[in-house]
Amino acid sequence: MRGHITPRGKNTWRLQIYTGTAPDGKPSRHTETVHGGKKAAQQRMNELLVSLEKGVYTPPGRLTVAEHLKNWLEGYVKTNCTDRTFDGYQSIIDRHLIPALGHLQLKQLLPQAIQSYYGQAVSDLSPRTVHHQHRVLSQSLKYAVRQGYLGRNPAELVDPPTPRKKPMRTLTPGEVGVLLEAAADNYYYPAIYTAVSTGLRQAELLGLRWRDCDLDMLSLSVSRTLYKRRGVCRFKEPKTGHSGRCVAMTPKLALFLREYRRESEAIYSQLGKQLGLDDLVFTSVEFKPVDPGVLSHAFSRIARRAGLEEVHFHTLRHTFASLMLLRGAKPKVISEALGHSSVAFTMDVYSHIIEGMQSDAMALLDQVLPPGISAKHNTKITPTVDITSAAE
Secondary structure, eight states: OOEEEEEEETTEEEEEEEEEEOTTSSEEEEEEEEESOHHHHHHHHHHHHHHHHTTOOOOGGGOBHHHHHHHHIIIIIHHHSOHHHHHHHHHHIIIIIHHHHTTSBGGGOOHHHHHHHHHHHTTTSOHHHHHHHHHHHHHHHHHHHHTTSOSSOGGGGOOOOOOOOOOOOOOOHHHHHHHHHHHTTSTTHHHHHHHHHHOOOHHHHHTOBGGGEETTTTEEEEOOEEEEETTEEEEEOOSSTTTSEEEEOOHHHHHHHHHHHHHHHHHHHHTTOOOOTTSBSSBOTTSSBOOHHHHHHHHHHHHHHTTOTTOOTTHHHHHHHHHHHHTTOOHHHHHHHHTOSOHHHHHHHTHHHHHHTHHHHHHHHHHHSOOOOOGGGOGGGSOOOOHHHHHO
16 A cells, blocks of 8 residues: 555544655655545545656655646646636646746745746736736645645735736627627627627537527526637536526527527528537537637627727627616626626626716616705704803
């Protein structure tokens, strides 16, 4: 057996693994203490054994930042995060963090070194990009603290650059009309019209099957998503419970999708096929899943042709939310439709739109409240002073 777990007290475990043979010929072992439930101890044991099998295990005392980041990616991120998150973290680590900080020993990584790197990085990268690097580095060092490699997370003592909040681009009702008119003869018009009518993310939209569309009850069920990873399109379950949801649709969208389905059935019939409930709503011309990149590029070309600047496919989601807010929909309803984790998050994302609605809200309030009464017509609001008592 290459490793074993021994209880050392309440929610405390001692892990020991056999790491090979020392120069003197004796067995070499690694021992560490894990705090938490037995499940956490077993997970850490599995990570250690995997690092041994892959030949990337390094004794904690000589562990470099680069080695720790790679171990964290393979041992923790790969087993606890989505493939998309893993790819994003790996890109940041390989392109930025390891070249800048990877040569340092983990225990010698000081806040000053991290702060110095951020100061250099912002000369070439945006504050938002460097701030995201800080989040990845801090998470990995927090993990190192939990594993006993560090006594404290040095990234917590660093001030990362503050990202500038970019103004959100949304389309006005008039611009939506211009966009849809420009897209009318495009193959991807159905997907574009559905996106602006529901606020679905692109990955959710491209994962829709006909069984997810209840055109009688005017609802769509988000039960899976389509992502492209390393050139291959894959279907996955929604990332969170909030993402998997039922979204209401407008009667206009239901009528449109009903007609679109009839047209699709006719095309399938001409090819000797039958459109089934498990078939995708939106497909490529070869009836395969739509490549997200192809749809994004096609949409950008349509937007430019319509004379709309800085408009991307995700703009349709923001437009849906802004139009709903401007028409008086409750934030909770919009939050549920968008699949946000909380109403507070929705309010924060679209705070600039809500601020612009204050004048409209005051106009509504003005219609409800009665006019005020002038002081000269209301003696009750005029204070009475007893001069005699005041003199005494």
